[in-house]
Amino acid sequence: MTCWPSCSSSGAAARLAVSLAIGLAACASAPPVAPLAASSANDSTGSAPGSRLALFPLENLTGAPAPVRATQDALERLLAARGVELVAGDVVAEFLGKRRVRYTGGLDGVTAAAAREDLGVGGVVVGTLESYGMNQGAPVFAATLRLISTESEPRILWMDGMAMAGDDAPGPFALGVVFSVPELEAIALKRLADSLAAFLDGTGPRVPTCTSSSRFKPRVRFRPARPDGRDRISVAVLPFVNETRHRSAGEAVASEFVRGLAARAWITTLEPGVVRDALLRHRVVMEGGVSLESARIALGSMDVDVVVSGYVRSFQGYPVPQVDFTVIAIDTRANRVIWQSSSFNRGDDGVFFFDAGKVGTAHGLNCRMVESTVEEMVRGWASNHRPDS
Secondary structure (H helix, E strand, O other), rough: OOOOOOOOHHHHHHHHHHHHHHEEEEOOOOOOOOOOOOOOOOOOOOOOOOOOOOOOEEOOOOOOOOOOOHHHHHHHHHHHHHHEEEEOOOOHHHHHOOOOOOOOOOOOOOHHHHHHHHOOOOOOEEEEEEEEEEEEOOOEEEEEEEEEEEOOOOOOEEEEEEEEEEOOOOOOOHHOOOOOOHHHHHHHHHHHHHHHHHHOOOOOOOOOOOOOOOHHOOOOOEHHHHHHHHEEEEEEEOOOOOOOOOHHHHHHHHHHHHHHOOOOOOOOEEHHHHHHHHHHHHOOOOOOOOOOHHHHHHEOOOOOOOOEEEEEEEOOOOOOEEEEEEEEEOOOOOOOEEEEEEEEOOOOOOOOOOOOOOOOOOHHHHHHHHHHHHHHHHHHHHOOOOOOO
């Protein structure tokens, strides 16, 4: 279904448009230092940093207690076994304490430069643990990792995520069912470690994504357009306004849009840690949108072509995964909406026989829905840019 100007509440759209304006916030506070990372953020497959990496503590976004330290230790062992030279554990903890770094889910310019200077690393691996537990008797696990350059303007070098349920692929006689969370975690972490190692070797993609499908396309679209003609475009993804009971739903949807957009070779997607730092420095609060005055204060020298944000209205994994979000993109040069859509899906949509194709986690459903949305959103934009999306 295609819908035009009357699709959404004008009040909500106005608040969101103002919220998106803060994507122009300045982020020039980082000191100018020579980068160690040599890979291009625009290569779909390319070389990785030419030095060792730091592994920051994982952020727990599950909304409940989870064995984050054990998960991190397991990931460290897997990466070390693949020949990745890591700085982790107590050394990183000492660095974070010395530099008073409290947020480890992203990287701003100051922290990146400090990591390069103090730890001698060319990149930092950050990650979030998004789901860990049982859902109707089946284990679920979800995590996302990013490799970020330690330049004064940090870039996303690699990003991947895994969202799995124990009954995702039962197979004949249910031989493929996984019955415990630790076993499922081991499978997911191995795949993430393999993905990062393949990128570092130059044999794997920079940003693997979920497979899009017509099942997960947006239900409602509004004013598809494209930015003014430019060879490449830069995009800042702002936090999504969370209207659900799931504490990290807004971050989960925003993170998938970062991943989907970063996978396009001709789109430069800002590191979320840089965006977060800009919002904090300008004291911009995203709860329910921001005032026009706050947006004016936040305007600065962040040179981005498109800002993306939205609302999350449903994000649940029990009893059946269900996700509902609205996304809007604004061309900052022309000050106009170039994409707006709403998506709503359940994990059992389009499933008729033996649960074939059923999505067992909200994060897995979110990944498929966002990739299907991004695919349509950038299709019109690509006509002005390189066709290698």
